Amino acid sequence: MALPDYAGMPEKTVYYGVRVLSGLVLLFLIAPILVIVPLSFNAEAFFTYPMPGLSLRWYLDFFGSAEWQRALYNSLFFGIATTLLSMFLGTLAALGLARPEFPWRGPVMALIISPMIVPLIIAAVGMFLFYADWGLVNTRLGMVLAHTALATPFVVITVTATLTGFDARLLRAAASLGANPVTTFRRVTLPMILPGMVSGGIFAFVTSFDEVVVALFLAGSEQRTLPRQMWSGIREQLSPTILAAATLLVLFSIAMLVTVEMLRRRSERLRGISQ
Amino acid sequence: MTASTLSSATSAPLSEGTGLSLKKRLARSERRRKLQAALLVAPLLLFILFTFAAPIGKLLWRAVHSPEVAEGLPKTSQIIQAWDGKSVPEEAVFVALAQDLDTAYAEQRLAVPAKRLNYDSPGMLSLLMKAGRKVASFDSENLRQQFIDADPRWGEVETWRVIRNASSSYTDFFLLRALDLTRSASGEIVSVSDDEAIHLDILYRTFWISALVTAACLALSYPLAWLLANLPAKTANLLMICVLLPFWTSLLVRTTAWIVLLQNNGVVNQVMQLLGLFDAPVQLIFNRFGVVVAMTHVLLPFMILPLYSVMKSIPPVYARAAASLGANPWTVFWKVYVPQTLPGVGAGCLLVFIMAVGYYITPALVGGPRDQMLSYFVALHTNETLNWSMAAALAAVLFAATLVLYAIYSRLVGVNNMKLG
Structure with missing residues (x-):
């Protein structure tokens, strides 16, 4: 989309104007995340440039502190438990919803998707008061249940997406060739939906890993997660250890982003949708 | 269509053996x-119902269901229904109140109905707790006068009106309060006094910040x-990483x-002072500007992604046709290109607005x-005031706003077209 030779002044203004503006917006998006990375290596407890020297003391602080380590462990625990549970529930539901004979698809879908739409604070306060009656507040089980409810819609959506355009005749072909239902699922359905399951699982993990509103209400000091720990840190005293934690989380999100992009391309290739 | 239904359907010949007609089978x-x-x-449906829908349903229910007074002062709540509401009630009402206060105070649960009454009219908590302490020493004769002697507020019609209004298990009090409304002495819905009116201001602020952000x-x-x-x-994919x-x-x-x-000594202030744009550090955070930024x-990203996917699907032929027919570039853009992007604009704006309205952390x-x-x-x-009915009423307002916006969104975009990443 190069500028043609006959372009006049107005065209040139627009051409460069859009590029400059877009560049600024991209800078706005990415700069805040990149600015904090070097600051986490600051030798002093300041948040300003230029930095007096480099050091790893905030990372040592992060890995040496029992509080941060427990938060990291809790976050990973809730993330993995949520991922497994929501992948199981979400995949089953997506398979059921994709069948043409499923009744009341509209209302059921609306209910299943609702955790993505309802403001988190409503869900968190509702769960806090309701779970208290069942003794689930300040427990690991309560946190896993809550996070799974919030995360499963993502699995349903990603698996449903891999099932759109799914040719049901493939199942009949498998059956007519003598495959039993289990084999059909394992050899035909599963390879088709696997990319959706995995990227849904990643979404589920990130939902749990990043979630803080529900954790504010349901997690006691024993169940504190990384974002919950960061929340307290920001509210009380902004220490550079938070930036070390933030930098590690940025690295983690880059890994997630790359994985999901690769899966998406693979899925599109498998289903014959070219970009 | 699964293999199991097929195999079972084909394993038996269509018309023999079972005695059932083809139609029935x-x-x-x-x-x-x-x-x-x-x-x-x-499984998922039940899971969502129990872990998510039921908690929210119960929370919203709390906004209208408030049985603290009906349960905490049962006899008074019942007998006061017959009160005419014009003059200080009969002795019988005071007798019932004395019994209720006595029981509730002895069982140490008087604070529950007293706190509920205090939401309606500040001062009721101390009035009830004081009466609860003294009621044991009252004579059983002429209780009405003893109550009024103990505190003249028991001789005011307003006090009794508050008790009667709260004595029902179901109330619109909190929902009305969430919109800065209340019921007058005659039961009409009126605005609350200016010094109590805070919620509409918060509601406008919420929508205003969301609109600015959108x-x-x-x-x-x-x-x-x-x-x-x-x-x-290739270039677009590379730049897309900065969005994702x-x-x-x-x-x-x-x-x-x-x-x-x-921050005041943060990077932005440093750069601005270096460039000579700010003379001294400017307060950029812990104010409206910081929130919006x-x-x-x-x-x-929730705006860029839907806009991008709509713009990607717009064929360039319309713009070219308009240009070849003599439209100047501005007309081409405004009359031909922009209208084609409106679905993306609508979807993006609604999505961002819905998410902004419910924001808490930032x-x-x-x-x-x-x-x-x-x-x-x-x-x-x-967490702080522990007025859960009020929390529920405000949550109900937020819930209703989200639901309306979402209904518009799903009509415009459709749930099934929701995409991720």
Whole structure:
């Protein structure tokens, strides 16, 4: 989309104007995340440039502190438990919803998707008061249940997406060739939906890993997660250890982003949708 | 259609053996397939019902269901229904009250109904607790006068009106209060006095901040989405990473980043002073500006992605046709290109607005006291004031607003077209 030779002044203004503006917006998006990375290596407890020297003391602080380590462990625990549970529930539901004979698809879908739409604070306060009656507040089980409810819609959506355009005749072909239902699922359905399951699982993990509103209400000091720990840190005293934690989380999100992009391309290739 | 239904249908010859007509067997197999589909969805459906829908349902129920007085002062609640509401009640009402207070005070649960009455009219908590302490020493004769002697407020009609209004298990009090309304002595709905009217202000503020954030997102996203949609795929994909990385980065990380950037001695102030644009550090955070900037940053990808996907699908032929017919570039853009992007604009704006209305974390961390939105007050009433009915009523307002916006969104975009990443 190069500028043609006959372009006049107005065209040139627009051409460069859009590029400059877009560049600024991209800078706005990415700069805040990149600015904090070097600051986490600051030798002093300041948040300003230029930095007096480099050091790893905030990372040592992060890995040496029992509080941060427990938060990291809790976050990973809730993330993995949520991922497994929501992948199981979400995949089953997506398979059921994709069948043409499923009744009341509209209302059921609306209910299943609702955790993505309802403001988190409503869900968190509702769960806090309701779970208290069942003794689930300040427990690991309560946190896993809550996070799974919030995360499963993502699995349903990603698996449903891999099932759109799914040719049901493939199942009949498998059956007519003598495959039993289990084999059909394992050899035909599963390879088709696997990319959706995995990227849904990643979404589920990130939902749990990043979630803080529900954790504010349901997690006691024993169940504190990384974002919950960061929340307290920001509210009380902004220490550079938070930036070390933030930098590690940025690295983690880059890994997630790359994985999901690769899966998406693979899925599109498998289903014959070219970009 | 699954293999199991097929194999079972083909294993038996169509007309022999079973004695059932083909039609009946078809209907049966149809039913079974329906059941199978339902069974696949059932676990998740039940899970969401119990862990998510029921808690929210119960929370919203709390906004109208408030049995503290009816349960805490049962006899009074019942007998006061017959009161005419014009003069101080009969002795019988005072007798019932004395019994209720005595029992509740002895069992140490008088604070529950007293606190509920205090929401309606401040001062009721101390009035009831005081009466609860003294009631044991009252004579059983002429209780009415003893109550009034103990505190003259028992001789005021207003006190009894408050008790009667709260004596029903179901109330619109909290929902009305969430909209700065209340019921007058005659039961009409009227506005509360100005010094009590805070909720409408919060509601307007919530919508105003959300609207500002939505407008900022649209203004920033439009040119970028256009460029991404019109660049060669390789360059566009590379730039897209800059959009997707913030999308995948933890909300807390991004909020922390803005606090670090916008502090008085933060990077932005440093740069501005270096460039000579600011003479002294400017307050950029813990105010409205900080909230709008941080929320725009967080929600921007949700505007860029729908705009991009719509712009990507617009064929360039219409713009070319308009240009060849003599339209100047501005007319081509405004009359031909922009109308084709409206579905993306609508979807993006609604999505951002819906998410902004319910925001809690970012305003709580980077806003000042005057920038807190509805969510903050739901949390405040849950954690600090422990007025859960009020929290529920504010949650109900937020829920209703979200539902209306979402209904518009799903009509415009459709749930099934929701895409991720």
